[in-house]
Each structure stands twice: as C-alpha cells, then as structure tokens.
Amino acid sequence: MKKLVKNAYILxxxxxxxxxxxxxxxxxxxxxxDKIQAVGAHLSQQEIARAEIIxxxxxxxxxxxxxxxxHAAMSLLRGYGDDLPLNTWLFxxxxxxxxxxxxxxxxxxxxxxxxxxxxxxxxxxxxxxxxADALAEAVKETGIRANISRCIDHSAVKLKESCDFxxxxxxxxxxxxxxxxxPHSPYLCPPDFLQEMVxxxxxxxxxxxxxxxxxxxxxxxxxxxxxxRQVEKLGxxxxxxxxxxxxxxxxxxxxxxxxxxxxGVAVAHDPRSxxxxxxxxAPITKMLDKGILISIGTDSSCSNNxxxxxxxxxxxxxxxxxxxxNPTVLPAGEVLTFATxxxxxxxxxxxxxxxxxxxxxxxxxxxxxxxxxMQPGHDKISDLVYAANGSNVKTMLVxxxxxxxxxQLLHIDEERVIAEARKSAQRIVSK
Amino acid sequence: MKKLVKNAYILxxxxxxxxxxxxxxxxxxxxxxDKIQAVGAHLSQQEIARAEIIxxxxxxxxxxxxxxxxHAAMSLLRGYGDDLPLNTWLFxxxxxxxxxxxxxxxxxxxxxxxxxxxxxxxxxxxxxxxxADALAEAVKETGIRANISRCIDHSAVKLKESCDFxxxxxxxxxxxxxxxxxPHSPYLCPPDFLQEMVxxxxxxxxxxxxxxxxxxxxxxxxxxxxxxRQVEKLGxxxxxxxxxxxxxxxxxxxxxxxxxxxxGVAVAHDPRSxxxxxxxxAPITKMLDKGILISIGTDSSCSNNxxxxxxxxxxxxxxxxxxxxNPTVLPAGEVLTFATxxxxxxxxxxxxxxxxxxxxxxxxxxxxxxxxxMQPGHDKISDLVYAANGSNVKTMLVxxxxxxxxxQLLHIDEERVIAEARKSAQRIVSK
Numbered sequence: 001m002k003k004l005v006k007n008a009y010i011l012x013x014x015x016x017x018x019x020x021x022x023x024x025x026x027x028x029x030x031x032x033x034d035k036i037q038a039v040g041a042h043l044s045q046q047e048i049a050r051a052e053i054i055x056x057x058x059x060x061x062x063x064x065x066x067x068x069x070x071h072a073a074m075s076l077l078r079g080y081g082d083d084l085p086l087n088t089w090l091f092x093x094x095x096x097x098x099x100x101x102x103x104x105x106x107x108x109x110x111x112x113x114x115x116x117x118x119x120x121x122x123x124x125x126x127x128x129x130x131x132a133d134a135l136a137e138a139v140k141e142t143g144i145r146a147n148i149s150r151c152i153d154h155s156a157v158k159l160k161e162s163c164d165f166x167x168x169x170x171x172x173x174x175x176x177x178x179x180x181x182x183p184h185s186p187y188l189c190p191p192d193f194l195q196e197m198v199x200x201x202x203x204x205x206x207x208x209x210x211x212x213x214x215x216x217x218x219x220x221x222x223x224x225x226x227x228x229r230q231v232e233k234l235g236x237x238x239x240x241x242x243x244x245x246x247x248x249x250x251x252x253x254x255x256x257x258x259x260x261x262x263x264g265v266a267v268a269h270d271p272r273s274x275x276x277x278x279x280x281x282a283p284i285t286k287m288l289d290k291g292i293l294i295s296i297g298t299d300s301s302c303s304n305n306x307x308x309x310x311x312x313x314x315x316x317x318x319x320x321x322x323x324x325x326n327p328t329v330l331p332a333g334e335v336l337t338f339a340t341x342x343x344x345x346x347x348x349x350x351x352x353x354x355x356x357x358x359x360x361x362x363x364x365x366x367x368x369x370x371x372x373x374m375q376p377g378h379d380k381i382s383d384l385v386y387a388a389n390g391s392n393v394k395t396m397l398v399x400x401x402x403x404x405x406x407x408q409l410l411h412i413d414e415e416r417v418i419a420e421a422r423k424s425a426q427r428i429v430s431k
Numbered sequence: 432m433k434k435l436v437k438n439a440y441i442l443x444x445x446x447x448x449x450x451x452x453x454x455x456x457x458x459x460x461x462x463x464x465d466k467i468q469a470v471g472a473h474l475s476q477q478e479i480a481r482a483e484i485i486x487x488x489x490x491x492x493x494x495x496x497x498x499x500x501x502h503a504a505m506s507l508l509r510g511y512g513d514d515l516p517l518n519t520w521l522f523x524x525x526x527x528x529x530x531x532x533x534x535x536x537x538x539x540x541x542x543x544x545x546x547x548x549x550x551x552x553x554x555x556x557x558x559x560x561x562x563a564d565a566l567a568e569a570v571k572e573t574g575i576r577a578n579i580s581r582c583i584d585h586s587a588v589k590l591k592e593s594c595d596f597x598x599x600x601x602x603x604x605x606x607x608x609x610x611x612x613x614p615h616s617p618y619l620c621p622p623d624f625l626q627e628m629v630x631x632x633x634x635x636x637x638x639x640x641x642x643x644x645x646x647x648x649x650x651x652x653x654x655x656x657x658x659x660r661q662v663e664k665l666g667x668x669x670x671x672x673x674x675x676x677x678x679x680x681x682x683x684x685x686x687x688x689x690x691x692x693x694x695g696v697a698v699a700h701d702p703r704s705x706x707x708x709x710x711x712x713a714p715i716t717k718m719l720d721k722g723i724l725i726s727i728g729t730d731s732s733c734s735n736n737x738x739x740x741x742x743x744x745x746x747x748x749x750x751x752x753x754x755x756x757n758p759t760v761l762p763a764g765e766v767l768t769f770a771t772x773x774x775x776x777x778x779x780x781x782x783x784x785x786x787x788x789x790x791x792x793x794x795x796x797x798x799x800x801x802x803x804x805m806q807p808g809h810d811k812i813s814d815l816v817y818a819a820n821g822s823n824v825k826t827m828l829v830x831x832x833x834x835x836x837x838x839q840l841l842h843i844d845e846e847r848v849i850a851e852a853r854k855s856a857q858r859i860v861s862k
Contacts, residue, residue, distance in 0.1 A: 075806060075807075076807060077809075078806065078807065078809065078814070078818060079808070079809040079810040079811075079813035079814045079817065079818065080809040080810065082762075082763060082810065082813045082817060083758065083759055083762035083813070084758065084759065085758065085759055086758060089758070112803060112806050112807075115803050116803040116804050119803060120804075216756070272749055274753065275749035275750060275752055275753030276748075276749050276752055276753075276758065276817070277752070277758050278752045278753065278756045278757050278758040279753070279756070280753050280756065281753060301818065304817070305804075305813070305814070305817035305818040306804040306817075306818045306820075307804065308804070308820070311742065311820070315746065315749075317707075318703055318706035318707050318746075319706060321707055321708070321709045322705065322706030322707075322709065322710070322711050322712060324709070325647070325709045325710070325711065327514065327515065327516065327520070327707065327709040328514055328515065328516055331513070331514035332513060332514060370849065372543060372546050372547040372550060372845070372848075372849070373547050373551075373737040373738065373739070373821075375506065375509065375543050375849055375852050375853065375856075376506075376507060376509065376543075376852050376853045376855075376856035376857070377510070377853065377856075378508075378509065378510040378511040378856065378860065379510040379511065379513065380510075382513045382514070383509070383736070386510065386513060386707070386735070386736035386737075387509060387510070387732065387736040387737045389737075389739070389820055389821075390804075390820075390822075391820065391821075391822030414803070417803075418801065418803070418806055421806050421807050422806065422807045422808065424807075425806075425807030425808075425809065426807070429809065
C-alpha cells in the first residue's frame, strides 16, 4: 500500500539554480514501497487514491539526518570516565572495559544508540567498531540504515575478518546495510598495512573510513616517527587512490587541507567530541574554502555524550562563527546540507538518500514545529539548526517503513533495550 | 498541605567538606508551603503523615536551574535575521522591530520564553529589557521566579522609571519577583551616568546588572574614546562599589580579570550567544583561577536560539576543554554549580534558592533518567551535564507549587501563548 504524507511543510534539501536551498512549502509526499514516488504542493487525486495517510500537520518533513562518525556500542560507556586526562580515560577506563565486551554487549550497546538515533532524527549512520556482526544484526532488526565496518589496527587476521564482513553484509537488509573497510588510524596502522587495505578496498570496490589527525600529540608523534604529517604521508603512499572518509581532521596544516581537497577526501566533522576531549576545533571554514565535502558525526556517546545530530549541527555552526569572528559563516542551510546531502555523499549513498526526491529511498523525519522553542517560526531552516533538538522529532520513516510515530518507536521494546544495556554496562565495568 | 517527594535520586547541590558535590542518593524531600522542610534518605513517618505524595521514580531531583542573563520578550525575534553581519542584524532587524513592540508584545514574547524555561528546567531567571512591567505581570501569573530590571541607556527619565520599577516590584508575587537596576552597557551609558546609577543602587540597596565587553570592537571603540578598557574604567569610576552582575565579559584582559576578582563582580557567561554572534569565547578558566563567581545565561533566543540551560551548561564545559586543550577543566559538578548555586549568588538569592536544603524555597526539577540518552547511568552528574537536555525535565516546582507535572504545564494555556506570540511576532515584523 502506498503512503501519503499530507499537510506538512516539506524541506526537500534540493537546491535551486542559485545554489540556495529550496524553501519549505506546504505539500505532500507519495511513497511507494521503499521509495519516494512524488513530492509536490498538491499531488493528483489519482496518484493518492487508496494511500495510507500520514498526517504531517504542524510538522516539517525533511530527509533523515546522516551521522557519519560513531561507535554505537560505546553508549555502554557513556559517563564512564568524563573529565579525566585523555590517557587516564583511555587506558584506565575505555580499553579495560572494551576488553571485557562480548558480541552480546556490542549488540545491546548498539541497540541503545540506534533507539536514541531514531528518536532524535538520524535515519542513517556510519559505524566503525569490533564485533561488527552484532551491530549489523541490530541494524537489520531495527530498520535503521547504516554503513558498517569492522575497525582494525595492524593485523592480517583482522583485515581478513574485515573483508569477510564486507562480503557478508554489503547490501543486506533490503539494501539498508552497506559496508566499507576501516583502518583505525595512521598511528595504529603502518603505511604498508594501509597500502594493503587500499588494495583490498579496490578489489571489493569500496571506500575507506579512518580517524585522522584527531589530537595534536598524535600528529607530533607521527611527524617524529615518519618525518611527515599524517595527511601528507597518506597522500604519499597512495592511500587516497580509493575514496576516503576521514573523521576528525582537527590538527591539519594548510598543506594537508590542500591534499584533502586534491583527492576529494570527505570529512566527518565531530565538533563536540573534539571539544570534550580537549582536542580543539577543526578548521572547517578553511576546508570549505578549498571545496572539501564536510559531513557531521557525533562520535560515540562515550566522548560526546549524546547522539543528537541537531545539537551537533548547531555546535558546528556556532563554533566556526565564534572561531572566525564572523556570524555569517556556516549559515543554517549549509549546516543542514552537511547533515543530509553531504552525509549521503560521504557514505556513497547519494543516489539513495540525502534529499526528498522522487526515486530516492523514503527516509524522512517529521520535526514538530509546535514546540515552544520553535516559536514564532520566522525562519524554519534557522529554527531547525539554531533552536531544535532531537526531542522535536515526532515521526520518522526509513526505507518507506514508519519506525516512530507520535514520539513512540513502533517495533522496538525500548524498556527491554534499556534494561539489557544497563546489565551489560554493569557487567563490563565490574572488577 | 505538605508535599512529599518520594523514590527519587536527590542531588542537593550541597558540598561535602572537601568541596565536592554530595553524590545523588535515593531519598525523600518534605515540602511545607513554599519551603523545603526536610531532605533525607528516609524521613520519619510522623513527618510525612498526610503529605501529598509526588512520585519521583526514575527521576533525579535537583535545584531548578538559574539563568542569569536574558531578554525574554525577544523570543518574538527568534530566527529573524540569523547568519547576518552583526550590524545588519542589529540595525536592520532587531532595532526597527523593537521600536514597534508594545507592552502586550513584550508580555506574549515573555510568556513564550517563560513556558520554554519552565519546560526545560529553569525555575529562576534574570531579565533586562523594556516594558518591564509586562514581563513582571507574566512572571507573577506563571509562577516562575525572576530578577527583573528595566534596561536603560543614558536617560534621566528611564533611570527614574527604572527606580520606580524597583520599588513597585521588589519582593512582589510572594517574593518570587526581585528587581535591580540595569544600565545597558558602558558604551551606551557614559561614566557620570553610571556613577548616578551607583548612587541609586546604594539608595535602594540593590545591585547592578550590565553588559560588559561583549564584542572586540566595542572594547576597541571604548579604549579610543575613554583611554581605558571597559572594566578598568568601571573600576576607576567606582562602579563596583555596589555588587555587579556583568554579562558576557568575552574580551577582557588579564588586568581586567584581576579587577573583576578584586571587586567580587559576578559573571553571567553566555557561551552560545557569544559564539553565534561571532564574539568568541570568554576566558572562564582564567576567571576561575582568580576566584571569580561564574554563572550561566542563555541570552535571548534571538541570539542563541533556545533557552535550554542543559545545553548551555554543556557548551560552557566543552568550550573551555577545547580552548585549553585540557579535558579536566570545568568538570560536570562545577558547571552544575554555575547553573544553580552560583546563579543564586549572582542574583543575591543564595539564602532562598540554589540548593535543596531545609529552609530554602522549594524550587526543584525532576530529570527523567529513563530516556535513552541517559543510559546506562554510570554517573548521574556527568549525564546531567554531558547528555541531558531540557526535554528530560518531567516535573517541576517553584516556591513549593507544582508548575509542570509529567511534561505538562499545569496552569498555563500553552496553545494560547503560542498563538498570541505568533500574532505579535507577525505584526512587529510586518512593514
């Protein structure tokens, strides 16, 4: 049965000829199976006959948000070791606990994150972690869309697992699951191993997802060890011969920004995580000046500590305004593009998602315009970025299926997810 | 009839001997009329006989948040002129619209903001604007607590109005309303006028609330005109002979920080507004090193654009970590203190509010710990600052009266407030 969204303000995230976003308009969206069939002010009676109506009154309907960097299972560690020095946090809190995690823990941690993402408007996310099969199962069951990879350090065994994961899951769950390869970082994966991963990525026809230049000390150590900064070295060894999504990129020189631009590397900007860990602010306006594709990630709720992409968009915009002293940079429409259109491009899903366009997958969120902090509504695009948060998301669809309606997840037992995640969390932090 | 809060985790915001916050504990709070009578793990049966029970299951109960800088009526301008250069925004958007505002507009704009604040956990706010009587009426009706002043530039007439407002409203609405005097800023109020205001403040026995050093250009212009930076000049002319609450203080030198410390000036830190307008980041850690009292303000939703104090606390903490490169600065408990205990001190209400202590006013909020982004709950204080937002606030009391229960405002017609505010907003932005 077809579905028809009615009475909603529709923000397609398509651009007009001058590059500006098409403004929101009151209209309708017709959905057939997993795809958008038509979008318009008034669809013809013929088209909408016998469609199931989804009332969008007092809502703005827009493409679901795309979170391009995270580690869903780490919600089990939310609040476990905040306000500590980076190394104390990593070596005394995160790593010992991760050592105790089982696939079941990864499953329940991922379930909490997926539920949180769905309820706060994220319809697609990128994830790199271990026990990736457990995450993939959670994605399959919950109905969300994800790009998943088994994140690895220098290990031939893990590289094999990683490729096997790709082969097993790429295109699974009616196409909602895609995969890629993820070397953790230049500092955990030496150049020759990264070159091997490039060959595997070429063989599989996929892209690489990697942490780069997150901390100042990591860049300094790398320079001392390899005589080059991370991005320079990656360029030199041919790492960018395949498409790359780089997370963080906080400490990059002008020369490194030029290299990223030259090779078309996509950036997953994680502003809150970068601040919270004391790493600083990525030079996003400089990257934009060079034409680099910027997308937005929350990182894990262990370093952020929530997965609210509205808040992440807002902070991304505010930080660059504050950093540059220029309130006109990163205007609301551009940041919304980061979190939708650019997120889709960064994950090589731009044919499928990112805009509300006929032929694309029906991934969309209904943002409640009636909440107090959305008043009086002079500029809906501005309100989305500067005032809204995840709690504005009332209803959402992924792949044409309604996963949340009137603030309630339809197919997930949220109470059980919370109870099981608490059990896992207690177990892994106990001595 | 007495009220008894049961089954809640209680965070009193009182300190232990070592200066750390008393950790949350499962307990009870007994309320008699407008005051807290007792707080403890188990109150005696005798004390709680015949009390009305307020169930706090799955909630953390803490003092209501205190927002020390804002302009409530400006919610009418939310989203009206974002992403513009500062002067275009001020001279082409804000000022022309403010010229058209009537007391009725100020009333409805304030009502929207008060409802938003109540729903997001703010029980007390500081406000400086014009048509202050209209705001005071809104405060009186809604049950929230506020410190209000008629914000003025260089005008004897306005100073008179300002003092009359103080006399009329100080202590009104069962003590929920207090007042003070507010010169807008050093650049709109010349030194001799500020000295006159100091004399009036002394006469009335109140404090001064003022914007200081918000933008770099305002400091530069001031230096050129007066040969001194703003805080230096204020010190020189005796402005700090009465207690002062200074908002922003983004562009202050080391010498100015020393002056603020010497005179015990309280700071209203407005991190999101400062970023959004391109003004930068106030040197909060340096101020803390000198022992300056830091409180948190949202500024108006015209420059922020919401009044969510949870998000404001979070950004305050994250920014200083990012700015200093040190993830241990502004730990969660300290930032919570800014938004409760220090807010109360900044408004000279520390005898009344700021902690959940016997004898203080019963101003408290119930934060829902069952939401997904609060899982698994390793550290409730951390979760409050780094994960929660205003949508976690389920129930709240001000002055012993329950104003919101189970996410619903009890005494306010929210739909009417929204409708009237939209009407006002439309009128004032029309040509």
